[in-house]
Amino acid sequence: MNYWLVKSEPDSFSWEQQVKNKVEPWTGVRNHTAKLNLKAMKKGDLAFFYHSNIGKEIVGIVKVVREAYPDPSAEAGDWVCVDMQAVQPVPAPVSLATIKADPRFSDMALVRLSRLSVAPVSAEHWSELCKMGQVKIKKGAKT
């Protein structure tokens, strides 16, 4: 089981839409590093849903329900997407400013590679961020 963080601009696709649609293909990744991360995702992996640009905070948790397959939105190239399912919201959204201010997270990909839209999260960071977000762990969301 691995943990991830995926970014989306709420203007194009928001957490609210993810919740409404329940399962949504995570398309549009056009960065090779991000693509590698998508390919490394396994069914059942969990990911933080992060709002970039507007909000700049972790607002929810999603689960990988379908592993990498060719991105139908790509006109050319071997880009991939996965299907994400909304699991639960983060009751107390954790902002980028908060994460940056905490030395514990100084080596997080989110901090170091601000432009990477699909990034890995260590188990330690995951459980710590869940605590900070006052996330009540549901089934399948083991720490």
Place this chain on the structure above:
DNA sequence: GCCAACGTTGGC
């Protein structure tokens, strides 16, 4: 709206 970081493109 500006700027820094990063990726991509194109000339050599």
Place this chain on the structure above:
DNA sequence: GCCAACGTTGGC
């Protein structure tokens, strides 16, 4: 194959 120029992303 190197590197400068340019475009895009995302934080501020």
